[in-house]
Amino acid sequence: MANRDDPVDGTGSQLSISKDGKLRLTNSAGITVWATRTAPSTTLESWKLQLQLQNTGNLVLNHSQNGVVWQSFDSPTDTLLPQQMLTRTSTLVSKLSKVDYSSGYYKLFFDNDNVLRLLYQGPVVSSLYWPDPELSDPGLAGRSMYNSSRAAVLNELGYLWSSDHLEILATDFGVKTHRRLTLDRDGNLRLYSLEAMNEGWDWVVTWQAVSDPCTIHGICGPNSFCSYDHASGRRCSCLQGFKIKDPTDWSFGCEAEFNIPCNQSHGKLSSFVQLSHFHFYGYDLEFLPNVTLQHCENKCLRACSCKGFQFVFKADYGGYLCYPKYELYNGQLTPNFEGDLYLRVPKAGFVYNKTLDAAESLLNCTAELSRKVRGTYENKTVKLLLWFVTAVGGLEVTCIFLVFLSLFMSSKNSDPVAEGHLLMSRFKRFKFSELKKATRGFVEVIGRGGGGVVYKGMLPDKRVAAIKRLDEAHQGEAEFLTEVNTIGRLNHMNLIDIWGFCAEGKHRLLVYEYMENGSLAEKLTSNELDWKKRFDIAVGTAKGLAYLHEECLEWVLHCDVKPHNILLDFNFQPKVADFGLSKLLNRGERDHSSFSKMRGTRGYMAPEWVYNRPITSKVDVYSYGIVVLEMVTGKSPTGTQHSSGGRGAKEHNSLDTLVRHADGREASRESWNIEEIVDPSMGGRYDSAKMELLLKVAWQCVAEDKDDRPTMTQVVEMLRCDEVN
Incomplete structure (x- = not known):
């Protein structure tokens, strides 16, 4: 599906092959909302192109001389067909609901450890749930992390192979029929076969990744639990004392109907209720092995953020394990689970069953009166009714007064920023x-x-x-x-x-x-970065920006890419930070976004900001190119020089001159001596091929015309291609 999160209208939209050789989707206003990607330097004559739907289901744009220009198999949505490859650059994203085909909360992709995984990426949190995250090593699930090819493919006979050693056989393996592997909206990955039925044809499930649907993360949201049986299927329920947040979407979970203040006496104001056979995965404050129930309870009471604790007996550890929880996500009610959840609740003013077993998970609100009580009730009916009417009348007056008083005080003292945020973030x-x-x-x-x-x-x-x-x-x-x-x-x-x-x-x-090694800006002035660290930082930063632009469920422009906003962890791996100037884009705004003011930092800003041109993701590409040039040359675009002396002091080698001479040309091989360009602080100890590659990529990124710049995904591919070679 092209443009799945902002589909064009049904009248006046058009799919065509443009004069520049691209397949374009335009809306009724004539605005391009989606187009096929070709290499920046490739220009194809449209009259030599042919669009063909093949018997495999692949939609292919062919050129009479250059062959396949684009194919739909390279851009899967939520389904893989036989012969369609899932690679390190492609993903499956589920649809949102049965009738809403926009991007949902679940994703199938190859993780950085080369393992094919399922990820829940919901409105609240994100977490991996397949293979089983409780297995510390993917090898325990039969997976391998030592094949970096990252590829998976399904054939017509019902066999799926993945480079991480995952092998799947359909229950009807060997039968040649139509098949599809789909990541469904409930987060389960299923293999379907088309079978003949009495009344026609239908898709039948012949394999699924998760047998227990309650183990799929995000199904019921926070402060709730999932239960399942073959008769009634899966159901979500709020913990007692909580109410559902959004009746139309369980992924938002439940919210508390009580409040435990966070102050010096918070531990004295709360107690715990035991929920037998309840399991909540993840979000542990800490892990405490071989402790008593009292010790675990005290640990939770001392932490204001603790919402309860999991208490489980494990024979392998020879005792009980304690997991204080700062959030209650991925809850399951499982009779076979040998552990309990102790939910933290207010000590006073809260009615709760002391013990809630699996069989008692649903409230029974029809308690039977004894004959003695019932007889007393019948003898005093008239008197009680009179008292009841009088009490209700007085209560109504009191309630009306309190409601008006509450509304007045809340409108006077509310913090609109905080309240608005609570609605938007968790x-x-x-x-x-x-x-x-x-x-x-x-x-x-x-x-x-x-x-x-x-x-x-x-x-x-x-x-x-x-x-x-x-x-x-x-x-x-x-x-x-x-x-x-x-x-x-x-x-x-x-x-x-x-x-x-x-x-x-x-x-x-x-x-x-917290990032142990601070920002890239600090390290560029400290001479701690050798050529390998600089190259890895360039690759990692490109991956982060590519995710922002093209892989996450929303498109995000950072708008202020610079060394100060690239942080380094203990192993010098980069993390892009500071989204204070970012712009969240709707998918339909990709080529015509508007900004109310200029954003960014002098020296790193693309020409579009100055000349009032349309702002797209290419502004981040330009800023990234400047950062890479800064890492290679040791010179800042703001006029400062990170390192002193050496051959780099020549005027024609200034960063500003390099940018002005770049303009998309591979100057590294024609006009410049690599030794005169590279940061002299590295003392000549670097891989010339790697530095030339960084310069080549950076020069393409800082092209004056945004259309001459690559996308961040193409940047990653250029840098990773060198790794493969």
């Missing part, structure tokens, strides 16, 4: 006092920019975090919600991970994972 919400304590009063500054200062802090659960305090002068509701909700939709190893936020009064803070 991160952990911190109090300002918590983060002030975590940072010891905001004393250790580790970064600046993007409208705020970043401090190092220690969270209550002992995790080291980067806490960004946004400036009051620059930080309004729109910018805050943009940054929080943009990052909340994303899941990639080369993007920074956000843990929580604070929206309290005038305070706006974001809590990120």
